[in-house]
Amino acid sequence: MKNTADITVLGAGSYGTALAISLASNGHRTLLWGHDPEHIENLKRDHANEAFLPGITFPELLIPEVDLATALAASNNVLVVVPSHVFGQVLEQAKPLLREDSRIVWATKGLEPETGRLLQEVAGDVLGDKYPLAVLSGPTFAKELAAGMPTAISVAGTDDVFTEDLVELLHSPKRLRVYANDDFIGLQLGGAVKNVIAISAGMSDGIGFGANARTALITRGLVELSRLGEAMGAQTSTFMGMAGLGDLVLTCTDNQSRNRRFGLALGRGQGVEEAQEEIGQVVEGYRNTKEVYALAKRLGVEMPITEQVYKVLYQGGTPHEAAKSLLAREKKSETEDSE
Numbered sequence: 001m002k003n004t005a006d007i008t009v010l011g012a013g014s015y016g017t018a019l020a021i022s023l024a025s026n027g028h029r030t031l032l033w034g035h036d037p038e039h040i041e042n043l044k045r046d047h048a049n050e051a052f053l054p055g056i057t058f059p060e061l062l063i064p065e066v067d068l069a070t071a072l073a074a075s076n077n078v079l080v081v082v083p084s085h086v087f088g089q090v091l092e093q094a095k096p097l098l099r100e101d102s103r104i105v106w107a108t109k110g111l112e113p114e115t116g117r118l119l120q121e122v123a124g125d126v127l128g129d130k131y132p133l134a135v136l137s138g139p140t141f142a143k144e145l146a147a148g149m150p151t152a153i154s155v156a157g158t159d160d161v162f163t164e165d166l167v168e169l170l171h172s173p174k175r176l177r178v179y180a181n182d183d184f185i186g187l188q189l190g191g192a193v194k195n196v197i198a199i200s201a202g203m204s205d206g207i208g209f210g211a212n213a214r215t216a217l218i219t220r221g222l223v224e225l226s227r228l229g230e231a232m233g234a235q236t237s238t239f240m241g242m243a244g245l246g247d248l249v250l251t252c253t254d255n256q257s258r259n260r261r262f263g264l265a266l267g268r269g270q271g272v273e274e275a276q277e278e279i280g281q282v283v284e285g286y287r288n289t290k291e292v293y294a295l296a297k298r299l300g301v302e303m304p305i306t307e308q309v310y311k312v313l314y315q316g317g318t319p320h321e322a323a324k325s326l327l328a329r330e331k332k333s334e335t336e337d338s339e
């Protein structure tokens with residue numbers, strides 16, 4: 001009995017812990033696995049994750065676990081919440097320890113480094129097509145979720161029963177609305193591209209531009225996301241929902257976003273490395289700008305904001321030059337799609 005759980009969460013950083021708190025608050029026994037034994041000892045001792053979510057006490061049903069085999073044997077529902085650059089590696093580690101009936105969902109937002117593949121492709125590559133897969137995506141700052149503040153999120157995947165079960169596990173009439181969605185690709189892409197646009201919004205504010213510029217970036221960022229989504233087989237209507245417009249507005253406008261704060265620092269003249277170090281947590285958009293830009297080029301999709309963020313992060317461009325280039329673009333119709 002001791003080792004059974006309703007769900008196991010892999011990744012004991014800010015978002016993995018917040019989701020584990022939310023699930024346990026819903027009355028589900030939740031194992032939270034992390035790879036650092038000292039960190040997990042601290043979680044057990046403090047009944048809180050003081051390193052990532054200070055001051056938030058764990059519900060009783062949240063159990064920190066350091067042994068991956070124990071964590072994966074405890075439940076067939078496995079929620080992966082590690083940064084995208086270690087996603088494949090963590091699945092490789094998990095693979096020999098999974099159960100026959102395991103089902104895998106992730107809340108990681110990003111693409112695979114170097115290849116730019118969607119995480120569904122990475123999961124398929126590592127695990128084959130035996131396990132149901134799903135993704136959670138939407139505007140959800142870890143701290144607010146963990147504090148039980150009202151939040152909404154979307155879930156989509158390969159298996160309707162799994163998607164519905166995830167809605168049941170996560171949904172709370174008091175705190176968390178969970179929308180089922182059938183656009184697996186769109187939800188993943190929205191979560192990756194919004195990080196890049198949040199960096200651009202941060203840069204704009206860091207330079208000292210105002211609400212007009214920020215809003216223009218969000219709006220045209222949404223157009224870039226929709227164009228890329230269309231080229232990849234997503235449903236463009238998805239991007240008017242939680243994983244598109246929702247997450248863009250959240251991360252482009254609020255300083256809880258690490259991607260936005262990273263952009264702010266760059267806009268104020270800090271270097272890329274210094275800005276990342278100062279944030280001290282994962283800034284998915286840093287790596288993912290490279291992947292999103294490469295993907296857009298490969299598919300022939302025009303993404304001028306993404307291109308400018310890429311130039312600042314990887315080609316020595318400055319935020320001022322990026323702004324100048326965007327403003328100096330050819331005049332065009334707002335609804336024109338190809339240019």
Ligand SMILES: NC(=O)C1=CN([C@@H]2O[C@H](COP(=O)(O)OP(=O)(O)OC[C@H]3O[C@@H](n4cnc5c(N)ncnc54)[C@H](OP(=O)(O)O)[C@@H]3O)[C@@H](O)[C@H]2O)C=CC1
Nearest residue numbers: 012013014015016035082083086108109140141142281282
């Ligand atoms: N925070 C948020 O509000 C939200 C985050 N997300 C997404 O969730 C994902 C995780 O982000 P978040 O929790 O915020 O990041 P954090 O930086 O807060 O935490 C990342 C965690 O992953 C751990 N980790 C790193 N490498 C490995 C590994 N190889 N095996 C196991 N664990 C590892 C880190 O451990 P260590 O510290 O030891 O390196 C750390 O505990 C990202 O893709 C992010 O975009 C999505 C929505 C909201």
Ligand SMILES: O=C(CO)COP(=O)(O)O
Nearest residue numbers: 138139140141257258259
């Ligand atoms: O994805 C997030 C909120 O939905 C978190 O954003 P950051 O990774 O920019 O902090």
